[in-house]
Amino acid sequence: MNSPILLIIQREFLTRVRKKTFLLVTLIAPVLFAALMIVPGLLASMPEENKQIVVLDEPSLLLPEVGTEQYALDYLNPTEFDLELAKEFLRNSEKDALLYIPSGEGWDPDFIRKNMLLFGKEDISIDLQRFIENLLEERINKQKLLRQGVDPDVVAQAKTSVSIRSFTLGEEEGSEETSATPLKMGLGYIAGMLIYFFIFFYSVQVMRGVIEEKTSRIVEVIISSVRPYQLMLGKILGIGLVGVVQFLIWIILCTTIYGVVSTFVFPDLLAQSAGAGAPGMGAPDVSNIEGLQIFDMIRSINFPLVLGGFAFYFFGGYFLYSALFAALGSAIDQEADSQQFMLPVTAPMIIAIVTAMNIIQEPNGTLAFWMSMFPLTSPISMMIRLPFGIPIWQVFLSGAILIGTFFAVVGIAGKIYRVGILMYGKKVTWKELYKWLKY
Amino acid sequence: MISAKKVSKHYNKKVALDQVDLSIPKGSIYGLLGPNGAGKTSFIRIMNQITAPDSGEVYFGDELLQPRDIARIGYLPEERGLYKKMKVGEQVLYLAKLKGLTSPEAKQRARSWFERLDMVSFWDKKVEDLSKGMAQKVQFVTTVLHEPELLIFDEPFTGFDPINTNLIKKEIKRLNSEGATVIFSTHRMESVEEICDHIGLINNGQVMVEGPLLDIRKKYKSGTYSVVTKEPIEFNNEALVSNEKLHTGYSSILKFDEYPSEVIIDLAKREILVGFEEVLPSVGDIFIDIVENGPKA
Numbered sequence: 001m002n003s004p005i006l007l008i009i010q011r012e013f014l015t016r017v018r019k020k021t022f023l024l025v026t027l028i029a030p031v032l033f034a035a036l037m038i039v040p041g042l043l044a045s046m047p048e049e050n051k052q053i054v055v056l057d058e059p060s061l062l063l064p065e066v067g068t069e070q071y072a073l074d075y076l077n078p079t080e081f082d083l084e085l086a087k088e089f090l091r092n093s094e095k096d097a098l099l100y101i102p103s104g105e106g107w108d109p110d111f112i113r114k115n116m117l118l119f120g121k122e123d124i125s126i127d128l129q130r131f132i133e134n135l136l137e138e139r140i141n142k143q144k145l146l147r148q149g150v151d152p153d154v155v156a157q158a159k160t161s162v163s164i165r166s167f168t169l170g171e172e173e174g175s176e177e178t179s180a181t182p183l184k185m186g187l188g189y190i191a192g193m194l195i196y197f198f199i200f201f202y203s204v205q206v207m208r209g210v211i212e213e214k215t216s217r218i219v220e221v222i223i224s225s226v227r228p229y230q231l232m233l234g235k236i237l238g239i240g241l242v243g244v245v246q247f248l249i250w251i252i253l254c255t256t257i258y259g260v261v262s263t264f265v266f267p268d269l270l271a272q273s274a275g276a277g278a279p280g281m282g283a284p285d286v287s288n289i290e291g292l293q294i295f296d297m298i299r300s301i302n303f304p305l306v307l308g309g310f311a312f313y314f315f316g317g318y319f320l321y322s323a324l325f326a327a328l329g330s331a332i333d334q335e336a337d338s339q340q341f342m343l344p345v346t347a348p349m350i351i352a353i354v355t356a357m358n359i360i361q362e363p364n365g366t367l368a369f370w371m372s373m374f375p376l377t378s379p380i381s382m383m384i385r386l387p388f389g390i391p392i393w394q395v396f397l398s399g400a401i402l403i404g405t406f407f408a409v410v411g412i413a414g415k416i417y418r419v420g421i422l423m424y425g426k427k428v429t430w431k432e433l434y435k436w437l438k439y
Numbered sequence: 440m441i442s443a444k445k446v447s448k449h450y451n452k453k454v455a456l457d458q459v460d461l462s463i464p465k466g467s468i469y470g471l472l473g474p475n476g477a478g479k480t481s482f483i484r485i486m487n488q489i490t491a492p493d494s495g496e497v498y499f500g501d502e503l504l505q506p507r508d509i510a511r512i513g514y515l516p517e518e519r520g521l522y523k524k525m526k527v528g529e530q531v532l533y534l535a536k537l538k539g540l541t542s543p544e545a546k547q548r549a550r551s552w553f554e555r556l557d558m559v560s561f562w563d564k565k566v567e568d569l570s571k572g573m574a575q576k577v578q579f580v581t582t583v584l585h586e587p588e589l590l591i592f593d594e595p596f597t598g599f600d601p602i603n604t605n606l607i608k609k610e611i612k613r614l615n616s617e618g619a620t621v622i623f624s625t626h627r628m629e630s631v632e633e634i635c636d637h638i639g640l641i642n643n644g645q646v647m648v649e650g651p652l653l654d655i656r657k658k659y660k661s662g663t664y665s666v667v668t669k670e671p672i673e674f675n676n677e678a679l680v681s682n683e684k685l686h687t688g689y690s691s692i693l694k695f696d697e698y699p700s701e702v703i704i705d706l707a708k709r710e711i712l713v714g715f716e717e718v719l720p721s722v723g724d725i726f727i728d729i730v731e732n733g734p735k736a
Contacts, residue, residue, distance in 0.1 A: 007536055015525060217520025221581065224487040224514040225537040227506075422489070424518060435451050 004226040005234045012209065012238025017245065026246055030253035038261060051096040051128060056086045058103035059112060061139050071131050073099075087119060096121055099132060109143045184301060184387040185360050191310050192384040195317055196353055199379065200346070202243040203321040207338065209235050210329030210421070219421045228418040229410075236322045240315070301387050309386045309395065316402045317379025320409055321345070327413035330420030331428045331436075348376035356384055363388040372398050375405035412437065440465040440589055440620040441486060441504075446495035448481050448644075455481040456492070457644040463589075463622060463637070468615055470635035470652070471624040472722060478644040479624045480517060483593055486622075487514050499589075510539040513587035517594040517624075519578050521566045528562040531581055538585040545584070552580045556606070572600050579607055583614060590614065591622045596630055608634060628722040640726055647729045656719040658735060659728060664699060666691045667714035668706060688713050 016022055051071050057063055058078045067073035074095065076086055083100055090098040098119040104111040118124055118132060142152045210232075213219040222231055328341050352371060359368040363385045371381035378398045386395070419436040420428075442462040448455045456478045463469045471479050484490045485497060488509060497504040499511070522530055528549065535545035553559045556576050566574060575598070583590065590611070596604050612634065615621050623631045632652070639649040648655055663680070666672070671682070671689045682691040693699070706712040720728065 004537055007533065011533055015522075212522075216523050217516075217518045218522055220489070220516035220518055221514070221520075221534065221578075222537065223489050224512070224516070225509055225534070228489075422484075422518075 005230050005237070008226065008231060008234025009238040009241065012235050013241050016205075016239065016242045022242075022246070026249050027253075030250050030257060033250075033254055034257040034261065052094065053097045053099055053128075053132075054086070054090060054093070054095045055099045055101065056081055056083065057099075057101045059101060059107045061101050061112065061143070062135065065135065068131075071128060078103075083117075090119060090121065097124065097128065101136075109140045109147070113140055181388075187301065187306065187387045188360060188363075188384040189356060191306070191386075192353075192356055192380045195310070195314050195379050195383055196349060198243055198247070198314060199317045199321045199349065202239055202318060203325040205239050205242075206236055206322040207325035207329035208335065209239065210326050210417070211332065211335055211338075214330065214421055214424075215334060223421070228421065229414045232323070232326050232414060232417050236319065236326065239322070240318055243318070302389060305395070306386050309383060312399060313379035313383050313402075316399070316406065320375060320379075320402065320406050321349070323406070323410045323413040327416040327420065327433075330417040331423070331433055333424065337427075348374070349380065352377040352380035355381070359384050364390060369394070373401060375402045378402055440467075440500065442498045443482070443485075444496045444498070446482070446485060446492045446497060448478075448485065448490070448492050454644050456485075459495070459641070459644070459646055461639050461646060461649060463620060463639075465620055466615070466618065467637045468611075468621045468635050469623070470628075470631045470638040470722075471622055471641070472628045472631070472638055472726070473626065473641040475626050477626075477641045479626075479641065480593060481644075482641075483514070483516075483591055483622075483624055486589075486591060487512060510585060511588045513582040513585065513590045515578060515582040515590075515592045515595060517597070521574060521577060521581075523565070523567040525566060526562075527564055527566060527569070527577055530566065531577065531584065534581045535584045540585050548584050548586075549580070552584060556580065556610075571598070572603050575599055575603050576606075579610070583610075587619065589620045589622070591624070593624045595623060595625070596627075628726060632722055638722060640722070640729070642726075642730065647734055648725070652722075653719075655725065656722075659720050659725045660717065661720065661728075662695050662697075663718040663720075664693050664695065665714070665716050665718050666693055666706070666712070669711040669713060672706070672711070692718070 050069065052074060053067065053071060054074050054076055055062055056076045056078060062073065063075060065073055076089065081089065086098055086100065089095075100117040100119070101112060102115045104115060113136075116136065118129065120128075145152045145155060213222070213231075219231075226234075324345050328338060328345065331341070332338055355367060355371060359365075359371065359381055362368060368381065368385055371377045372385055372394065374381075378401070382395070382398050416433055416436050420433075440463050443459050446456055446459045459478070459482060461471075461482070471482065473479050481490070485492050486504070488504065488506060499505070499508045521527075525533075531549045532542070532545045535549065536542065540548070550559075553562060556579075558573065558576055558580075561569060561573060561577065566577070569577070582592075592611075595607070599607065611621055623635060625631055635652055637650065638652050638655065640647045667685070667688050667690050669688050671684075672691060674691075674693065678693050678695060680692040680694055682689060684690075693702075695702075703712065703715055706715075
């Protein structure tokens with residue numbers, strides 16, 4: 001039996017999957033992602049060129065520091081050289097840079113701090129500058145402490161680093177669990193971001209598809225064969241399927257690339273790069289937790305709930321938004337006109353992403369609660385909360401609201417869509433859309 | 440074949456169709472005529488079940504129009520197009536399958552149509568690589584491929600080049616002679632007069648006149664006659680509408696309340712009568728007549 005919806009799903013799926021751009025995006029994205037994970041580690045481990053720095057240290061602030069292997073320090077005698085001679089010396093020598101530390105009046109540390117100069121034959125690298133700055137900062141701090149009559153060693157000893165082991169106290173005795181907050185934060189955040197990305201990327205595809213059918217004037221031919229809601233639903237499902245396939249390929253490719261690279265190419269490199277990559281991406285840093293603890297933490301997360309929730313909000317959010325975008329696409333003639341309608345539709349999602357950090361910090365707060373109930377933000381906000389273990393009735397309530405809203409929105413969107421796809425050359429307003437509901 | 444009983448449709452207080460009664464006889468070529476905005480497309484969309492009427496019924500044959508009847512109708516809309524990025528062959532098969540054909544059926548029929556219309560080379564091309572005339576042929580094939588009993592063409596000849604217009608008129612006549620009922624909808628009333636045997640004239644959502652074209656033209660005739668003579672003839676001002684000199688003689692348009700047998704006998708006796716014919720009004724004339732004077736009982 002040739003079910004029309006199946007035919008439509010098939011066409012939507014095949015025409016997209018067969019495109020060269022699909023292949024390109026599907027293959028390149030994991031490579032980029034893998035590169036994002038590996039390259040920082042690779043760069044960090046690359047041996048850098050050694051630099052030789054001459055120091056004209058008038059107040060003997062740095063002496064006898066010789067620097068590191070990478071940045072070797074060498075001193076000029078302040079009685080023989082002044083700044084001009086030192087510069088001349090740099091020009092005629094093999095050295096790479098000149099650091100000038102003036103003594104000024106009374107060796108005032110603040111005067112020194114403000115008047116130090118660094119000259120290089122080439123541009124001074126950020127790394128070198130930071131190295132020098134750190135070194136000097138430490139010395140000047142010490143000088144200041146000494147001037148106040150404080151022993152720097154005492155201060156150094158007083159510096160403490162605290163790392164507390166936290167637990168979640170269960171109802172029963174002995175059910176204490178190692179608190180896995182950093183891991184939960186990472187998990188929730190990444191899952192929320194993935195849902196955001198999926199909804200945004202593929203819902204817009206639905207809108208584009210609708211606009212394409214409208215501008216190419218094929219739509220009236222199609223809906224003389226199938227009902228408009230079948231066309232809309234088929235399109236949403238077909239494009240959703242493209243998304244699922246693309247995601248699956250990405251997951252498989254990423255794991256494979258990561259696996260291959262970590263076992264064969266740079267076995268110890270990834271340990272570093274995992275830490276280096278994460279903070280840049282804005283995810284909480286989980287690299288400092290010890291291995292055994294991580295195992296405990298993973299056990300403390302309700303994975304069936306998190307995975308089930310992920311699948312539910314992943315598709316629920318996509319269906320809800322893609323129905324809205326389909327209605328939007330039907331109302332306009334070309335994508336350029338979509339701006340005025342896009343913002344109100346996408347604003348909730350953007351708010352959900354913006355408030356993600358607040359929700360992570362207080363996963364059971366008022367903001368988190370309401371954001372995870374409101375159906376246009378709940379796919380992202382609730383997903384962020386899920387790993388933290390929240391009352392189960394909230395999950396079900398949020399899910400029920402999402403499903404209910406989905407059916408209401410599909411009804412409304414379907415009506416707008418039905419009228420919109422046959423409207424050409426009309427500048428549509430919100431008022432107009434409202435009227436279409438009653439056609 | 441298909442008939443409407445008291446069909447009304449409103450768009451937000453604007454009346455598109457008002458108690459429309461139309462009946463398209465089986466096997467006819469039916470012209471659905473009227474100016475832009477008369478309600479033609481609204482009516483066609485109701486026949487195609489794209490929209491539903493607010494009130495009234497549509498019968499397909501003797502039974503009420505059903506969703507499954509879609510497969511028995513072929514529709515070429517006024518706003519027509521194809522997926523630009525899709526290959527022609529694939530697209531034709533897809534649209535045919537949406538109309539309920541099986542894959543092998545669709546393939547076989549598409550092949551024979553492509554051969555008949557000399558478009559086999561289009562099969563693997565993308566639509567965006569076709570010329571406009573080629574795309575029009577493809578659109579025509581997708582409309583008729585599932586061998587519908589009823590063919591509906593909305594403004595079929597706008598945008599078609601003369602060669603395609605003739606080709607498609609010929610194909611439509613052939614399909615009609617094989618039993619298909621054809622509906623043409625157009626605001627260019629003169630363009631279908633030669634091929635239609637029935638017409639329905641609508642204006643402002645109301646049917647003004649409907650029936651066999653010849654009957655209607657006879658009903659609305661105004662006693663106008665065309666006379667060609669060897670020599671110029673003179674009449675009183677009331678009878679003579681216009682005259683002009685042709686290279687074969689003199690042509691005069693005359694108006695009489697009754698059949699002018701005496702005038703003809705007189706001209707024949709004088710041996711100057713070359714041609715005589717009753718002039719029936721064109722559909723355009725009838726339309727203007729009705730708008731100005733109301734329909735004739």
